[in-house]
Amino acid sequence: MAILSQEEIFNLSNGNLHDPYVYLGMHKYKKGVVVRTMQPFAKEVKVTSKKFRRYMKKISDSGLFELYIPNVDIVNYKFKCTDYEGNKWEVIDPYQFLPVISDYDRHLFNEGNHYEIYDKLGSHNMKINGHKGTLFAVWAPNAKRVSVVGNFNNWDGRVHQMRMLGSSGIWEIFIPNLSEGDLYKYEIKTKEDYILLKIDPYANFFEKRPKNASIIYDLEGKHQWEDDQWIKKRENTNWLEEPMSIYEVHLNSWMKTENDEFLNYRDIAKNLANYCKENGFTHIELMPIAEHPLDMSWGYQVTGYFAPTSRFGTPEDFMYFVDLLHKENIGIILDWVPGHFPKDEFALGRFDGTALYEHLDPRLGEHIDWGTYIFNYGRNEVKNFLISNALFWLKKFHIDGLRVDAVASMLYLDYSREGKDWIPNRFGGRENLEAIDFLKHLNSVTYKYFPGTLTIAEESTAFPGVTKPVDLGGLGFAMKWNMGWMNDSLEYMKKEPIYRQYHQNDLTFSIMYAFSENFILSISHDEVVYGKKSLVDKMPGDDWQKFANLRLYLSYMYAHPGKKLLFMGQEFGQWKEWDFEHSLDWHILQYENHKKTKDFVKYLNNIYKTNEPFYKIDFNYEGFEWIDFSDNENSVISFLRKSNDEKILCVFNFTPVPRDNYRIGVPEEGQYELIFNSDSKDFWGSGYDIKNSVTSEKIRWQGRDNSIVSNLPPLSAIFFKIK
Template sequence: MRSRVRQEQSAQSVIYQKQIDALASGCFRDPFIFLGAHKSGPTSYEIRCFLPGASSVSVLLGTEKIVAQQQGDSHLFVANIKSKTKPDYQLDVSYSNEFTHQQYDEYSFESSLDEQAMYLFNEGSLEHAYQHFGAHFVTQQGVDGVRFTVWAPNASSVSVIGEFNYWQRNRHFMRFHPASGVWELFIPGLKEHQCYKFAITTLTGEVLDKADPFAFKMQQAPGTASVLQKLKTGIQLSERALANRAKRNSVDAPVSIYEVHAGSWQRRDDGERYLTWRELADNLIPYTKELGFTHLQLMPISEYPFDGSWGYQPVGLFAPTSRYGSFEDFVYFVEQCHEADIGLILDWVPGHFPSDPHGLHRFDGTHLYEHADVRQGFHPDWNTYIYNYDRAEVRSFLIANAMYWLHEFGIDGLRVDAVASMLYLDYSREEGQWVANQYGGRENLGAIECLKQVNMRCYAKNPGIMMVAEESTAWPGVTRQVDHDGLGFGYKWNMGWMNDSLHYMQRDSLYRSHHHHEMTFSMVYAYSENYILPLSHDEVVHGKGSLIEKMPGDDWQKFANLRAYYAFMWAHPGKKLLFMGAEIAQRKEWNHDQSLDWHLLEHISHSGMQQTIKDLNAVYTSTPALYEQDTSPAGFAWLDSNNAEQSMFSFIRYAKKAEDFVVVICNLTPQVYHDYVIGVPKAGTYQVILNTDKADYFGSGVDATSHAEQIIVSQAIESHGFNQSISVSLPGLATIYLKKVSDES
């Protein structure tokens, strides 16, 4: 009798040999056609389970237990049951180590894929793709588990591998949906923080272990796995918070941004340990607030494997880096920014991705996320891959990522990195190394459309945010609305102002008169875009030195130059951005592996620089003339733009109320000028509200006026086109601000 049973089992295993071989090899395209419960007769079902390592399997039907027969020496177990309808069952699995486990069969669950969402994904318009793709804790058919979903249309087989199945790629084969190119599987009973990947078998038989592109958490390098993480955000901003955000980010608001690399602002344990998100919340946010900055901008915090990329080569676009703590810790940091009324901007990198084997490159064995042609899909400067913006699913991926940070965390905005590299097909390429668009031009039409869609959708669904472009060319209409043929950004970094003004400031004062135009040229195009004036991390790396060391002269002159330059910047039309360390005049070039040199604050030269920034922000944020009309010619007027001989710049900033204005005078030579006459628009009493030569700042202490309260009364003497003027003392290498505090008596 036993011999006959073995013969029947052996015969049955021969029937299933093709499937057994495919399952054992880890390559099975449609597991639901074979595994699970399948009708075998009018009143019978056959339940097939492939369970590597199992010694015996039984099917549990309520209180009934039916032993499944092992097919030969394979890992396939088959049970025949009497039933007219598809049975509801569990499995009782025993292993060779005598461990017995009761579980649900993954192949007994119906698909929960949202077909409408997949249609939008394939169309390029699925704004919340992260809610459908990746790993999500859900309840399906009354059972708790995780639904895995991944786009890999050209794979021959995809499996979920992880700690929960000993990384076996022949255990959890996924269901393929040919219409959308998406694979999906529900696995019951999984726990948060378990590691996983997708094992993708290509059409050529190659096996690629890939991290989840939509993972909310990833291992810190050198680990490469994704980590199961519940999406616990959905930060709901109150009506008041939304109103504050809109007001804070408006073009007529004071915007002063402190740019920070979270890993090197401060460190603990003699510089060996990063601050955690919670420590950053307790230290960085109060510091930002104390110095008067309105916004905090973090360099990229999406998970990235290589520290030296500073986050600009991310692999986990949806995962806050675990370098600084847990997902929940990052949520806490964001909430504390909201509590402190500090706008939070994140650096976002949609321009390229690295070649790490667990990343997006050749994701399903084909060039899925990147262009196949290296002339379009490879960045020669950075050895990275360029997204294929023409592909609709890639657009959905990037749109959803931007929406994720804004919607789920209530972030104030995104600073989009390297926009110029996205816009131009010939960016950093020689003739013959790039492919023209369909009209023969150099514009990347797919990238342009992607950026437009990102901006339109982000602004429409997240009112009051700010989208910022780091765009280094003269591309027209970067901050123009999309329906007016613009890219739809809210702000653009003014790289021209930064380059010109830094070149000027680096020159010895003896030679500045020959380059006067470098400080005035920016006003020719100041209103062509909504600008942010950036002194960013890019200016203090790769051998460029720190800002203080760019300044000419002896140590006193270096500090005086930098203070005067900052005050010129804060008075110039455009919002402000300053990279960390510049506020304390860090002497060394920025090093991402070290903390800032906070010990420098023991010296008045450095503490004076910090106080200058604090006072600049206080004056700036309390003086509408310095910010209300940044984007309007009515907000600025030169008093004297032609005084090259004395390297002097003077101008007026106007608020929306014309009677509210500030007079700004910059003397960028060491020469002190007494009784310097400057025209003013109105008769009255003027007060010096800022003087960068104050002794408290490490200045020489030359007062603009001899009056103790730093006030000056205008005289009816014509100057600079006005009927009224004032006479001031101008310190060397200094900038002063004057404001009318009362009318003529």
């Protein structure tokens, strides 16, 4: 006769318990011990120790075995199981181990301040009482039962039922003798008795899509980092005063094999490091590489926040990728997506049967346009998930910065909503106060624990103080994408030159707000998809004029205040729109116009990096001075970029008409040396005649006592350094 009641047997067999450890395992009972185990696939189970070996009694068709052993104390033991076909296996009972996650860890997590919670939740290999195994822990406070299922237990949720630790909502189990590479998920029984199969939100590795199981993988000790020199340099660098030429990369489509298959992280690293170094880029920005199921989302619908995508190899391979680029002095910025997450049934959505990570009310919890859920930034454990995730990439993978996607969608409750489709905040306003607090918290801890790293906002509105320090009332980002400059300048460049004289304000207006935030001038992937055309193909005119306009535009961008970002392919005039499914058209570099365009960007990056006026004072009026913005009749603008000791004169002719003997007011008398000419034949330009050195004259012009005269080639930018 079973010691357990029928109700207890039913609850164990059907997974209705928050703490199955009360019944399973070995417990004192009367003058001996009682031991129980759930082995659904066993015909017979024998419990063995140094003192006894006894067969157990099967007390339920579910596979529950029980045995009372009189006159013994609790001892170390194991189970030896045999199935109906005679197969045998041995089990170290997981229910003999005490909880691992401490009260303090749970307290910090529940208040939202456990910045290394990724070392506690998820799956982690460890040794307990001499037994090697894996600790599993997951937050699912509203579940009736949570089990670990995997290829080690036939994906049966009865075998490894977890226990909830107090009122923390965290479930935990240590399972001995699992191997790295084993597959697993969490089987969650909801309060309504529905069974959900969920991946581990904190897993570090996943099966390659279209499969999605979590994989046991230990990050520790996998890679011997060799980037100490880079990290030390980074910690002491003020990036606001350094050149930043960022190359935005989508790893799926930057480069592929001849069979159109993905390269491994290691192969990409070698190719990409050499390419960036050769062409003068200081940083790369990776479009999201956190695990995601749908290629078409470009990585922006993340399901595995703590795992580099397995499309390109293992997490260790990604560590190699980062390390190699650092050794070549190339920084790495990751696109990070805390603004929304997909509704895939296997992922975060309705994780324990309730709106756990998201709001239940769709007016707060859903992005209708994107078909995704919105994080509940007011919930401590959700904030902890996201902030620890940001720090995870900086610590475990040595990432140098995070570009936070879709910040505007986080800041405003009525983002892309109309009428009654949104709920005002407690003051009746449209600002998402919880999201604002979250972003401030994120930026504060990021700079506290990882000095020299960057957070960058993709924020498309005029929300004040995005890059203002938190202690001064701002959001605390280091930099922000300048979406206004990008929109206005591209609209201007797309116009036929004959009409540009009527729209010069589109080109010059950006200076009115250029120093209101710490801006990055970004020409990103969003500008070369969905019928918008590639960057070179946006330009008007014949082929020569298109490439001349491209060189002119990039020259204007590099001279304009702000750091720089180019999307891959723009540096050599990729002709087709970006196609996420296929590699860039590397073969077109055999053609002169494309090859020389790449040479041009390489030269432009070098000019930019070796001349302080272009980067030293990017975010203050002291680094910029207009010469003339009013010559719309000729579509010519001119300005100075300045540092403490140097000045560079930048002149732009936005028409295909050369301007001979064009007079320009200059700040001081002296020699003006030509250091850059976008119209050079070396760059597929016309090679229009222009002097390499010009001496100023005492002729007052454009409000200045001195001036110079120079030819302005067609559709060109020329830079003079003042000797």
